[in-house]
Amino acid sequence: xxxxxxxxxxxxxxxxxxxxxxxxKFDHVHTRFPPEPNAYLHIGHAKAIWIDYGIAxxxxxxxxxxxxxxxxxxxxxxxxxGIIEDVRWLGADWDDRLFFGSDYFExxxxxxxxxxxxxxxxxxxxxxxEVSKTRGTLTxxxxxxxxxxxxxxxxxxxxxxxxxxxFPDGSRTLRAKIDMASPNMNxxxxxxxxxxHTEHHRQGDKWCIxxxxxxxxxxxxxxxxxxHSLCSLEYENHRPLYDWFLDQLGIYHPRQIEFARLNLxxxxxxxxxxxxxxxxxxxxxxxxxxxxxxxxxxRRGYTPEAIHEFCRRIGVAKTDSIVEVAVLEDCVREDxxxxxQRVMAVMNPLKVVxxxxxxxxxxxxxxxxxxxxxxxxxxxxxxxRELYIEREDFREVPPPKYFRLAPGREVRLRNAYFIKCVxxxxxxxxxxxxxxxxxxxxxxxxxxxDGRKVKATLHWVAAQQAVPxxxxxxSHLFLKPDPDDVEEGQDFTANLNPESLEVVTCRxxxxxxxxxxxxxxxxxxQGYFCVDRDSTPExxxxxxxxxxxxxxxxxxxxxxxxxx
RNA sequence: UGCCGGAUAGCUCAGUUGGAAGAGCGACUGACUCUGGAUCAGUAGGUCCAAGGUUCGAGCCCUUGUCCGGCAGCCA
Numbered sequence: 001x002x003x004x005x006x007x008x009x010x011x012x013x014x015x016x017x018x019x020x021x022x023x024x025k026f027d028h029v030h031t032r033f034p035p036e037p038n039a040y041l042h043i044g045h046a047k048a049i050w051i052d053y054g055i056a057x058x059x060x061x062x063x064x065x066x067x068x069x070x071x072x073x074x075x076x077x078x079x080x081x082g083i084i085e086d087v088r089w090l091g092a093d094w095d096d097r098l099f100f101g102s103d104y105f106e107x108x109x110x111x112x113x114x115x116x117x118x119x120x121x122x123x124x125x126x127x128x129x130e131v132s133k134t135r136g137t138l139t140x141x142x143x144x145x146x147x148x149x150x151x152x153x154x155x156x157x158x159x160x161x162x163x164x165x166x167f168p169d170g171s172r173t174l175r176a177k178i179d180m181a182s183p184n185m186n187x188x189x190x191x192x193x194x195x196x197h198t199e200h201h202r203q204g205d206k207w208c209i210x211x212x213x214x215x216x217x218x219x220x221x222x223x224x225x226x227x228h229s230l231c232s233l234e235y236e237n238h239r240p241l242y243d244w245f246l247d248q249l250g251i252y253h254p255r256q257i258e259f260a261r262l263n264l265x266x267x268x269x270x271x272x273x274x275x276x277x278x279x280x281x282x283x284x285x286x287x288x289x290x291x292x293x294x295x296x297x298x299r300r301g302y303t304p305e306a307i308h309e310f311c312r313r314i315g316v317a318k319t320d321s322i323v324e325v326a327v328l329e330d331c332v333r334e335d336x337x338x339x340x341q342r343v344m345a346v347m348n349p350l351k352v353v354x355x356x357x358x359x360x361x362x363x364x365x366x367x368x369x370x371x372x373x374x375x376x377x378x379x380x381x382x383x384x385r386e387l388y389i390e391r392e393d394f395r396e397v398p399p400p401k402y403f404r405l406a407p408g409r410e411v412r413l414r415n416a417y418f419i420k421c422v423x424x425x426x427x428x429x430x431x432x433x434x435x436x437x438x439x440x441x442x443x444x445x446x447x448x449x450d451g452r453k454v455k456a457t458l459h460w461v462a463a464q465q466a467v468p469x470x471x472x473x474x475s476h477l478f479l480k481p482d483p484d485d486v487e488e489g490q491d492f493t494a495n496l497n498p499e500s501l502e503v504v505t506c507r508x509x510x511x512x513x514x515x516x517x518x519x520x521x522x523x524x525x526q527g528y529f530c531v532d533r534d535s536t537p538e539x540x541x542x543x544x545x546x547x548x549x550x551x552x553x554x555x556x557x558x559x560x561x562x563x564x
Numbered sequence: 565u566g567c568c569g570g571a572u573a574g575c576u577c578a579g580u581u582g583g584a585a586g587a588g589c590g591a592c593u594g595a596c597u598c599u600g601g602a603u604c605a606g607u608a609g610g611u612c613c614a615a616g617g618u619u620c621g622a623g624c625c626c627u628u629g630u631c632c633g634g635c636a637g638c639c640a
Contacts (some may be wrong), residue, residue, distance in 0.1 A: 015580055036640055071639065128638050135636055142636085173638055183567040185636050194638035212640045238567055258569085265576090313588060315578055318569070318586055320633055324576055326589055337602070343600095371602070403600055412598060447597045457598050481575095525599045550603045556600050 003256060004317035011316040013349050014055060017228055020255065021059070021148045026227045029061030033087065033103075034068045034220070037079040037201070039271040040286045041086045041175065044262040045309065050311040054228055054559045062200060064224055065094040069102045070198040070216045082202070084293070086294040091304045096302070101220045108211050108219055111249055112174060112192060120248055122148055123158040124175045131173070134180075135188050141181035142188045162195055165208045169195050176215075178244060186241045190214055218242035221254045229256040233318060235267035247287050263315065263322040266476035267292050268483055282496055283477070285439060290477045290500050296306050300474065301520050301530030306335040325476065327518065329546045332528065335546065341369045341376060341520040344414065344459040345508040349388035349473065351434035354419065356387040362465070365445075367415045380509050383416050386391060386463035388507055393458045394435060398449060403455035405435070412417030412457045414524060418443040459524045469540040473502040473528065512540060520545065 020026050031052040035041065045555050054061035065087055066471075084098070115121035124147045127135065136142030150158075159174055159511040161167065174193040182188055192215040197208045218241075221229045236258045243494045264268060268277070269292060277283045277291070287295035297307065312330040314323050363383045370376035387407070397405040405411050410420040423436035442449050476498045512521065517533040527547035535541040 010580055011578080018580085038640080060596095066639070074639075106620085127639095131638070132636075137566090137636055140636095141566095159623090170638065175638095185567080191638050196638085210638095212638075217640085233569070234634060234640095239568095260570090313578095314576080315587095317577070319577080320570070321577065322575095324589065329577070330589065342599075342602095368598095371599085401600090414598060416598095454598090456600060459599075522599085523601090525601050527601085549597075550601055 012318070013107055013228075013230060013259060014058065015393055016257055017055065017059060017257075020227075025255070028227065029059035030062035030064070030227045031061065031230060031456055032055045032066050032221065032226050033092070033222065034066045034217070035083050036068045036071070036074070037076065037083060037273065038071070038074040039079060040342075041081050042194040042269055042274075043264065043294065043297060043310075044269050046090055046294060046307050047262045047311050047314070048230070048232070049087060049090055049092050049486065050308060051316055054311075055228070055230070061227070061293070062097065063066045063092065064096055064097040064099055064226070065092070065226075066099040066101060066220060066224065068213065068220070069100055069200070069202065069216065072101065072196060072198040072203075072210060075201055076199050076275055077146050079528050082233070086298075089192075089294065089298060089304060089559055090307065097224075099220075099224060100202055101216055102200060104216075104220055104223055105203065105207060105211070105222065108216060109252075111219065112211075113156065113159065115176070115245075115248060116159060116174075118248065119152060120177045122150050122175055122177055123155050123162065124148070124173050124189075124191075125171070128170055128175075131191070135185070136180070138185070139140045144180050145189065146173070148189070157196055159193075162209050163207070165197065167195055169197055171195060174209075176245070178240075178241075184237055184240055186214065187236050187244070187331075194254065212239055213406070215245065218245055218254075219249075219251075221244060221451050222252045226254045229254045231256060231258055232261040233320075233462065242303075242346050243490070258318070259316050260318050260320055263320075263426075264292060264328065265324050265481040266478050267325065267484075268478075273492070279479075280493065289472070290474055299532065301336070301528055302332050303335050303339075303520075306332040308520070309335065313324055319526070322482070323434065326482075332546050336528045338372055338521065339370075340520050340528055342371070342524050343509055343512055344381070344462050345469075345526070345529070346390055346459065347473075347506045347508050348390045348391040349505055350391040350394055352387045352389050352441045352460070353436050355436055356438045357421065358386060361385065362478055364404070365416055366525065381415065381509050381511065382462045382465040384464060385411070385461040387414075387444060387460045388463055388466065389458050389486070389549070390458045391434075393456075394421070394432070396432070404458060405456070410454050412443070412446055412454045412455050413460045415446055416430045416444070417446070417456060418448060418461070423514045429462060454513055459526075461507050463507075463511050467510055467513060467540070468505055469508050469542055470534075471504050471506040471544065472532070473504065473544045475500055475502075506542075508542075508560060510538070517539060524549075 033049050033052045053063045053467055124145045126145055134143050173191045175189045175191055178187045178189055180188050191212050193209045196210050199205050204342050239256050247560050283290055287299050289296050289300035308393045309326050364380040365383050366378050366383045368378055394405045405421055407421050419437040419441040421435055421437050425434045427433050476497055478495045480495050480498045483495045486494050515531045517531050519531045521529050525530050526547040529542040530545050532541040532543050
């Protein structure tokens with residue numbers, strides 16, 4: 001874990017565990033992350049993983065990765081592979097404890113039989129619709145199933161025949177006999193098994209009855225010897241049911257503790273919505289860099305360290321909360337600032353011709369790779385007579401407090417020379433096509449021997465030597481902090497940001513040639529950019545992870561506000 | 565008019581066994597600077613939902629109320 005800055009932070013779960021250890025309810029700690037393999041993981045799962053894995057580490061305990069694969073209709077091997085990759089990428093380590101709930105089906109079946117023999121489980125012939133109708137409501141009790149008092153022998157026979165495949169889907173269920181009048185809906189004779197003649201991704205056609213989550217989950221934790229089953233708030237009302245099953249069976253009993261799941265501003269965080277966005281063509285896949293999926297974040301250039309730091313900062317609590325994306329963005333900036341090699345790239349080029357620079361000369365300038373990291377070394381960057389600078393780094397009529405290039409003004413080209421603008425060239429439409437400047441050979445490297453200062457430093461590239469590349473500039477997927485904040489009759493897609501992806505062709509210094517997908521750079525003064533897998537040997541493709549903090553934009557905004 | 569949770573700074577969240585109210589983000593101010601977009605430092609005064617109670621002492625415990633969230637899949 002992140003040793004140097006984690007100042008032994010604690011939370012209500014860690015405290016509860018400490019207590020359990022002191023009171024000797026448990027003599028060790030064993031947690032697990034139990035995803036269902038029916039979708040890709042998102043940053044909300046990362047929070048859960050860091051709680052599960054982080055706690056196991058803090059207490060020198062064990063951590064399992066277990067797939068909760070009890071529903072063959074929705075689950076696929078593709079997601080198993082994707083999830084394993086994501087969890088490993090995040091840095092959680094399950095050693096050799098990779099498990100599948102479906103491997104326990106036989107044991108679960110035996111335990112179900114035990115419950116039938118005990119007289120606390122029965123085969124019910126009601127249809128799904130009838131079960132629903134007889135369950136009652138939040139304020140009214142349900143009514144007993146007419147099959148509730150079948151004999152143990154008949155239940156045993158029927159259940160065995162359910163397994164043998166004698167009955168069609170949905171015709172019968174195995175139910176726990178608890179209390180149809182319980183104020184907790186989960187205790188109104190919940191279904192334990194349903195009939196599903198569907199092939200399972202691991203079990204094949206071995207089974208045609210499948211356990212419900214509520215029946216299976218507690219058993220899985222029990223079988224694995226998990227001490228603390230950490231899960232989200234929505235399962236709080238299910239805890240009494242897990243306890244009931246475990247108590248009836250008389251088997252090992254983990255302790256469940258619930259915490260609030262993560263919500264983020266300007267995005268959505270559910271499988272269902274990801275599917276809608278992908279199917280609707282609003283994003284290009286589950287690993288679209290605009291999505292908060294782990295695959296998307298990874299492709300965007302987020303690092304495991306940044307995500308870990310984010311999880312540390314947001315903490316663990318039971319309060320429903322919506323965390324600002326700005327916190328996440330700040331975490332990547334902090335991490336990438338330390339590790340990203342700096343490079344210069346121009347997004348929106350404006351040609352600069354250095355009138356007094358020799359026509360065919362090209363210099364190789366030594367440039368520091370990362371001012372934050374002395375070990376990062378230096379590289380060569382070509383400098384020539386024709387350059388590109390950022391169009392917005394020049395103003396013909398500079399506003400107050402604008403210190404960048406303007407007619408007659410001198411600025412520094414980062415790592416190179418001072419230049420002074422002597423002429424502005426325009427086309428017939430009055431559009432500026434290029435700048436004529438002079439450079440001062442004495443300022444090579446960026447400092448003037450006579451001690452004179454400039455107020456701005458611009459990034460640049462050599463026009464001939466720079467390589468064109470595609471840059472994908474991402475901004476928030478939604479226009480509002482809460483995507484569900486819509487007019488009546490609309491859904492969250494009404495808040496989609498039409499400009500969440502802007503694709504431009506930029507020009508980058510040649511040192512990036514050959515960079516592999518996943519490589520992260522800081523484009524100086526602009527932001528962090530990550531080489532995308534869509535890159536080809538001919539053309540690099542960059543995803544903007546996040547912009548740098550933009551103080552100038554703030555100044556500009558406040559001046560506008562002051563003026564308006 | 566059921567059951568289970570929650571309510572702390574502008575925003576988002578911490579707050580260990582009850583013992584002088586915290587962080588981050590944002591904002592503002594300043595330093596520094598070859599990223600005026602790196603970096604660093606400082607400032608922020610919130611009836612800790614409300615009203616009672618227990619206590620020498622309560623954000624933390626108890627009671628009541630208010631508001632918010634979850635629960636009526638043969639999903640997880």
